[in-house]
Amino acid sequence: MSLSPGVLLRQGFLALIALFLAAPLIVVVSVSFNATRRMSFPPTEFSLRWYRAFFSDYGWMASLERSLTIAGLAALVSVAVALPITYAIWRYQAKVAALLAGIGGALFLIPGVVAALMLSAFWGVTGHVGRLENVVLSHAIVLLGIPLSLLMVGFRTIDQAQVEAAYTMGARDSDAFRMVVRPAMTPYILCAFVFVFVLSINEYLIAYMVAGFTVQTLPIKIFANMRQGYEPTMCVAAVIFMAMGFSAFALMSKVADLPRLMGRTRPLED
Amino acid sequence: MAVVPAFLMVQLSLAHREVAGLWSPGFELTQYRQLATPLFARIMGFSLMLALAGALICVSLALPAAYFITRMRRRAQVAWLVFLLGSLSLSEVLIVFAFQVLLSTSGTLAGALTTVGLLAPGASLYPNFPAVLTCLVYLLLPYVILFFYPALSQLDPEVEQAAATMGASRLSTFTRVVLPMMRGQILTGVLLVVIFTFGAYLTPLVLGRPPQWTIAIHINNAAMGAGNLPLAAAYAVSVVAFMVALLVLTRVLSRRKASEA
Numbered sequence: 001m002s003l004s005p006g007v008l009l010r011q012g013f014l015a016l017i018a019l020f021l022a023a024p025l026i027v028v029v030s031v032s033f034n035a036t037r038r039m040s041f042p043p044t045e046f047s048l049r050w051y052r053a054f055f056s057d058y059g060w061m062a063s064l065e066r067s068l069t070i071a072g073l074a075a076l077v078s079v080a081v082a083l084p085i086t087y088a089i090w091r092y093q094a095k096v097a098a099l100l101a102g103i104g105g106a107l108f109l110i111p112g113v114v115a116a117l118m119l120s121a122f123w124g125v126t127g128h129v130g131r132l133e134n135v136v137l138s139h140a141i142v143l144l145g146i147p148l149s150l151l152m153v154g155f156r157t158i159d160q161a162q163v164e165a166a167y168t169m170g171a172r173d174s175d176a177f178r179m180v181v182r183p184a185m186t187p188y189i190l191c192a193f194v195f196v197f198v199l200s201i202n203e204y205l206i207a208y209m210v211a212g213f214t215v216q217t218l219p220i221k222i223f224a225n226m227r228q229g230y231e232p233t234m235c236v237a238a239v240i241f242m243a244m245g246f247s248a249f250a251l252m253s254k255v256a257d258l259p260r261l262m263g264r265t266r267p268l269e270d
Numbered sequence: 271m272a273v274v275p276a277f278l279m280v281q282l283s284l285a286h287r288e289v290a291g292l293w294s295p296g297f298e299l300t301q302y303r304q305l306a307t308p309l310f311a312r313i314m315g316f317s318l319m320l321a322l323a324g325a326l327i328c329v330s331l332a333l334p335a336a337y338f339i340t341r342m343r344r345r346a347q348v349a350w351l352v353f354l355l356g357s358l359s360l361s362e363v364l365i366v367f368a369f370q371v372l373l374s375t376s377g378t379l380a381g382a383l384t385t386v387g388l389l390a391p392g393a394s395l396y397p398n399f400p401a402v403l404t405c406l407v408y409l410l411l412p413y414v415i416l417f418f419y420p421a422l423s424q425l426d427p428e429v430e431q432a433a434a435t436m437g438a439s440r441l442s443t444f445t446r447v448v449l450p451m452m453r454g455q456i457l458t459g460v461l462l463v464v465i466f467t468f469g470a471y472l473t474p475l476v477l478g479r480p481p482q483w484t485i486a487i488h489i490n491n492a493a494m495g496a497g498n499l500p501l502a503a504a505y506a507v508s509v510v511a512f513m514v515a516l517l518v519l520t521r522v523l524s525r526r527k528a529s530e531a
Binding site: 006010013014017018020021022023024025027028031110111112113114115117118120121124195198199201202203204205209219222223226234235238241242245246248249250252253258259262263264265266268 | 331334335338339340344347348351352353354355356357359360361362363364365366367368369370371372408411412416419420421423424440465466468469470471472476485486489490493494499502503506509510513
């Protein structure tokens, strides 16, 4: 392709978008390597001291561990709920399952603060307040729309003819599941898990309103520190988030067909 | 598990408020009467204005960006998708924090603007309306680009080629062929931005001043600060009702547009 004005304009536009999206991240990453306590950009002197401070601080490590636990369990629960629902829709065209999926998808469209309020009222009424499992279940429910839609994409890629062939050759449901469905679905299940995990670990408002006083997750701790003023270890926490998010999705792109997962059905040549 | 909290919230909004954050079941409209004030109308109006401004910027940036991305080669597309998903998933806490660092008085941006003379020395770039709007656009842009991605990648390249053979320039192909096909998607994209903006809590709280506080902050203040759960629930029910109305409106609009086309 020659460098016509149109191409230049297009590349410039995309570069600006990328710069806009990257700018705050670049600032935070470079400030985290700064030697001084003051927030100054560009950094003056390279140092790892805030990383050492972060990893030897009991409070930060406890929050990190708590966040990882919540995210892991929430991802597990929401995938475990979404899998039978989507399987029933795909295999038996089950109406009930479709209704459940509809509710799960609708939840995703509720403004975050409203969902948070609903859930905190729910836990308040059940008298089960300020517990870790509240956050786990709340995240699993609110994020349910993600595994539902990703797994549906996955099931649609399975060739029905292949399943029929398995049945004609005398396979039972469990055999067909093991031989056709499971291998085809494994990358999608993995992606759904990673997606929910990453979103859960980053979520602030629901975690805060459901159990914020007793269960301090990493975002809650960052925000609490933010109100007390600037501290370089916060940047380190932020960098950890970014590293986790970007590597999770990079990994996902290796395991699965990312364009297809994001809704492209038209084939894409290399 | 999903439906119960929703019913509970409606019930709560009708409940009787007692002292110290407690409430007893009941059926009264006290909370809703409290909402019928100019203040509530002003908050809703501001939230909607912020949302529509954000939607306008997001959609007009996201649409061409998504269009270009869908026409890239596979490797470049995957790289963009990873980048967008990565920044999409970043916590609002982090983004707000990063913006705070970026916009702070000691930051480079403020320094550069002061040197050029666009900013008075020592002045801060936040809290104010542009800061809130920029941060919201930042949070929503990857979301909206990814929302447009499936539909744009589904567009048949042959249609565009046909337009090109008939002598249409790239720009007019985009505005005359691609945009009309995307009408319904664009309206839904606007709705997404509106929903998110109404739910946004941290951005206006940290980067804005009280006049820029959206409905989400008032819900949270009522629930966590004042301990008035019924009032918070009444706010929330009104917001959801408003969202449903918008959803119906976009459905009607996109259907009418489709039948015209």
